[in-house]
Amino acid sequence: MRYPAELRDRHIETCANVLVGIAVVGSAFHFWPGEESKIWQVFNFSNSAVFIWAIILALMVFKDKKKIVSSMPSICVWGYLVISMLSIAFTKDIGRSVGFNMKLTAIMVVGYNLICFSGKSMPAIKRIYYFATAAVLVSVGTALVTKYWWPANGLGFHGNIFKYGTYIGPMAVLCGAYWFDGKGISKKLFAGVLIGGAVLSSATVGALASILAGMMVVTVVIKNTKARLGIIVFVGLAVVLLFLLPAKNDGLSIAKDFKLTEADGGNVRQRYIEWQAELNLLEKRAGAGTAAGAINDYRSEFYYRLVKLNTLKAFDLNGWLACGAEIGVVGLMCLGWVFYSYGKKSWGAIVNGSNEVKRLAGANLAALITAAVANVFGCLMYNGIIIVFVLILAMIGSVEKLWRREDEI
């Protein structure tokens, strides 16, 4: 007896839904439980889900080529990836750069395809928002516990406040905006608690700035006056509490991250010196860059008169400047193009879509702007958090397809 095509399609869809759930909810666990294991850092929950989908895609490629192609990212994402790969020409450590690019390509192409493939209809897209909400609840919950009650070594996101900031900003805004625009007071209250919790759990300027920027966009985009008022009240209250409540672990106090000076009091923070070094690097290597994943090989040559203090925390990197320094101005231009292209898609859905589409598109646009701000104080392209950026892009792509289908009908 032949295996019916319909049944096969249904099984593939179920598979995609389960894998999206693992990828999105699993992202909240970051590298837990194998933080020290290099293998687990590659095959963590999110990445493993994407790799499994890559195998399924390979099996599908001859029979369902059209379906695969229709769920692929836009040309701007491909452009960014191609430039990133070409930049490998300038690295001394080709293995590291190739590894970096492979992870980047796998998540940006296969991960995007997985999310788009799963989010074909309104209920399916909403299910992805539920997954994202679960991820935010897990990461905010653990972060709050470690910050205010149980001072474990590091924040909930497994010891790295900068990665956590880059992760939680876009995720919290994506879900917060979605729930704030829902019908009924309970959804708005839930959104308020979610965003309030994300603000309270912040330990970096980047996290706070990105959440505030995203929620400002939401207040502009959202039509509901009660929701607007709710956002202002909840976010305002959370910001006040953030500065008043003392953190159990001194390293997680946000006031520390606002300081412009180093502990010695005489020097500017190493973070800003690194930013300047990356700008200086553009003078000599604007076209070539240092190669993707190889910024540390060259950056120290570009301090010039500035001091090098070796006090930079891990992952405290400016994603925009790092992108320009690593893959050159053309790569940076491609990143700008990605943001503009997907922002435009979202805006199109906000202007032309039905009320439900507008709700989703508004949340996506706010999350995209949050990601752009978060990228100043962190890097969206890190292994473990890149899935958030891909999630936002894929949701924008899915919602765009949805309103175009609505438009045709």
Add this chain to the structure above:
Amino acid sequence: MDVTIENPLILILGAVFSAIPFKNRYQLVVIQKLVLFYLACVFVNLVSDEYFTISAWWWSVNISYGILGVVFLSGIVFLKKKTMANDERQLYKEILVGWWIVLGIIAIHMVALFFILKGFYGYGYEHDLKSMGAMCGCFVLFVCMWAGLSLMQVRLFLGISLAVGIGLIARGGLL
């Protein structure tokens, strides 16, 4: 030369890919154009540390080969008719906005860092304008080259020339 190409084969393969005459494959052609544009920027970057001197009786001036490269490659602007197809124009505008976003972000960083560093060390920074200049050079290249790269002959010519040029630079034999 400040920048060395550690693995030139990758760039040469990129140049060869962009010289392949694809027909009616819009997306692939866009990637080819992007690759060629990247290679042109890399080429200008590689030669911009070398200078030639023009001197007369009482004066002499040093000019970077990078400027010569920008001027030469910008000449492509004259090879393309002014009209672009609708989707091409749309794409060009999208990328142009991408450029403005990037130039804006870099400029904001420069201004912020100028004030931060001046407050601490008494000087802002002296390399910023040169970095911005390098970026603007790439921007000028984009504006002048992008439309012309739609022509298959131009892609073919540039692909082969850049493959040879970059290969020679990598072996240390061009300048």
